[in-house]
Amino acid sequence: MKRLTTLALALLATLVLGTTFAQQRGGQLVFGRYADSLFLDPVLNDANLDIWVLTNLYDPLLQPTADGKDVAPDLATAWSFSSDGLTLTLTLRDGIKFADGSPITAQDAKWSLDRARNPDNGIWNFTLAAIDSIDASGNKVIIHLKHPDPTIVPALSMFNAAIMPEKLFEAAKGSTDAEKAKAFAEHPIGSGPFVLSEWKRGSYMVITRNPYYWEKGTDGKALPYLDSIRFEIVPDDATRILKLQSRELDAAEFIPLSRVGELQKDPNINMELFPSTQVNSVLMNNRPTLPNGTPNPLSSLEVRQALNYATNKQALIQVVNFGIGTPMQSFMSTTTPYYVATRSYAYDLEKAKSLLAQAGFPNGFTVSALATAGSQNDLALLTALQSMWGEVGIKLKIEQLDAATKTERYRNNDFQMRTAGWTNDINDPSEITSYFAVYENIQSLHTGFKSAEIDKLFAESQQELDKTKRAEEYKQIQKIFMDAAPIVFLYETPYPVAIRKTVTGLNQIPLGNYIFKTAYKTTN
C-alpha cells in the first residue's frame, strides 16, 4: 500500500511538474505545406517556397526583427558605419559554428557575401549591389561600399546574405557555382537552428535540431526546443485541413479564407492571422495605346482614379476575403518601414461617374483583366469588381490564363489589367518601391507608369543615410504614387496559419519567414 501511494504521488508530481514547465523540449512538429521547396540555395533560389524554409537552415550576419521593421544581431553582434558611411564593420559573435562543428570565420562571411553579390548568381544580387569589396580580419567583417547605402543593413539580414561554409561548398562536386550549389544543396550545412536530414521531394522534408546553434532559449540552453520538424506536402486545401483536424498535422499553412471562420471556432486550434507584407491590387496598363494600336482609356488619370473610387474595398473584403484584410492606404503594407497612410479612395460612385465624364467616358467603356486560372480568389475578386464597376458603365471582361501564360502576356505588356499580389523580401521599402513605382526596373510592374519626380526621389533615398530625411522622401513618393493611381488599390491580407493548441511559439514574420526555433509542443 505504501509503495502504491509513493508511486501514485510520484506520478502525480511528474504530471504536475510536466504541465507547469515553461518550454518542453523535444518532439517533432509536423507542418503541412501546400507545395514543396524547389532548391535550397540561399543565393540561387527564387521562390517563397524555398526562402521561408531556408531561414531555418542558414543564418545571415543579422536577422529581421519579429515585427518586420528592423534588424537584430544574428551571427554578428555589433555593426557600425564609418563617418562617411562608406565602410561598414561587423563584429562576429564568439564561438559560432556550422552544423558540422567547424568554426564560422570572417572569411566564410566574406566568401558568402561575395558569392551573393555576384551579378551572375541568381536574381537577388541587386540587394548587395552597393558593395565594392569585403575584407575579413580576425573576427571583423569589413564591407566597403561604392556609395552610402541605407538599405545595406536590412540587406544583410536577408536570406541571400546567409553565411555558408566556404570550404564545404567548394569541396562539393561540380566545376561551376551552379553545379556545386546543386550538389551542396543535397546535404546543406549552415548554422541555422535546423539541418536538413531527409527530403523525399513532393512528399515530405525533415529538418533536425542543429546541436551547434548559437542562440539560447529562456531556460538558458541552446535553441531550438524541438528535436525536428517534418514538412508534409499536402497540395489540396481541404485535405490539409482534414489532416490538421485529425491530428496528423500540428500546423497547416495557407488556410483558404473561406475556412478561417470555421477553424476559429475549433477549440483545439489557434487560427492565426499573422500580420504580413502581402498586398493585393489590380494593376493597370497606363500606356497611351494598347499593343493592338487602339487608344487605352486607362492612360487617363481621371479614369484610373474613377476606378479606385468605384471600388468598394470593404465590400470586397467581406465578399472575397470573408472579412479578413484591411483596405490599402498606400501601395506598401502597413508593416513596411516608412509606410505612411496616404490616401484611401473612399467608395464614392458619384465621384467616379463625374471623373469618367470629365475624361470623356460618360457611358463607360469595355476593359479586360487577366486572372490566374484555378485561383478562386482571383475569380471572386474580378467577378465582384465586374458588378461594382458595371454601376459606372465599365464592362469588365475576365480572361483566365494559367500562371505561366499570364506572366508571358504581362511581361510583353500585352494586357489591360491584371490581378497581382506582392510580399516584401527585405525589411526596407526600397524593394517594393523599385518594382511598383520606378520605371527603370521593370517599368513599374509593367504598368508603364513613369514619374520623373519619383525616380529622382528614389535615387536620392537610395543614398540617404539620415532616417528622417529618408522617411520624408518616402512620404512624398507614396503621395505622388497614390495621387497618380496607376493601379487599383485593394487590401492587405494576413498569413492564415492554423496551429493546434498543443504547439506554442511558432511564428511567421511579415516577410513570410517561418520562425520554428522558438516553437515547442506541450503534451495536453
Next chain:
Amino acid sequence: MNRWQYALTRILQMIPTLLVIMVLVFAMVRLLPGDPAVAILGDRVTDQAVARVHKELGLDKPLPVQFWYFLERVARGDLGTSINLKVPVTQLIADRMPVTLFLTLYAGVLAALLSVPAAVLSALKRGTWVDNLIRAIFQVGLSLPVFYLSLQLLGFFGARLHWFPVGGIGPTAASDLYYLFLPALSLGFYLAAILMRNLRSSILEVLDAEYVDFARAKGIRPRLVLFKHILRNALISTVTLFGLSVGQLMGGAVITETVFAIPGVGRLMVDAIFGRDYAVVQGLTLAFAVVIMVVFLLTDLAYSTLDPRTKVA
C-alpha cells in the same frame, strides 16, 4: 509466330511510335506561351537574367538543335534534368512512378474485384431487386466526380472514424496497401461501374448462347459452366476495355494524387506543365507512353489467352 516472337515484334514497333510522340511533345510544350526561365526565376525577373538562364539551359539554340540534343540524350538513357527541381528526370520518375503504378494497379484490382462478382450476380439474377440494387449503386459511381468521392471518403473514414490515414503514402510498400486503400477505391470505383455494365451485358449475351445450353445439357456443374464457358467468353470484351482504361486511370490518378497528397507522377506532370518544366514534361510523357503501350501489349496477349481462336500474329 509464337507468343514471344509476337511480343518482341510489338516491342520493336514501339520505337517509331515513341519517336513520333517525342516530336509531338517536344513541339507542343514549346508552343505553350510562357517561359521556363521566368517560371524558375519568378515573374519580377529582368530580361537579362532570363537571357542568362536561356543560355544555361540551352534554350537559346535553334529548335532542331535542341531536339537533336534531346534525342541523343534519350538514346543514352538520359532524360535530362528538371528545370525547376534541378534533379535528373530519371531520378524523379524512379522515385514517383512506382507509387502511381501501384495506385493505378491497386485501383484496377479493386475495380475488378468489385465489378466481376457484381456483374455475375446482376446478370444471373437479371430483373430482380438484386440486379436493380447493384446497378443503382454502380450508377452512383459513374455520376460522382472523383474528387468529390475522394474528399467524402477521406473526411468520413479518415478524419472522422480514423480507420484510415488522411492521405499520404506509407513507409513501406506493404503498408501502402493500407495507406492507398481509400485513394485506390475512389479512383477505381468509376472504372468498376463501367466494367460492371460491360461485363453484365456480355454475360447476358453469352447466357443465351447455344454452347451454354449444351454445356448445361451435358450435365456439367453450374460453377464450371459459369467459369469455363460463360465468364471466359464474356470477359473478352471486358478485358479489352480494362486495358484501354488504364490510360484513363493514370490520368485520373492526377486528381486523386492531389487530394490524397500522394507523391506520384500525376502531380509531377501537372506541376511540370504549369511550371513549363520542359525536361520533365518530355521525359514523363515518354515514360507514360511506354507504360501504356506495354499495357496494350499485355491486353492483347491476355485476349489471345482467353480466346484461343485468335492468333497473335
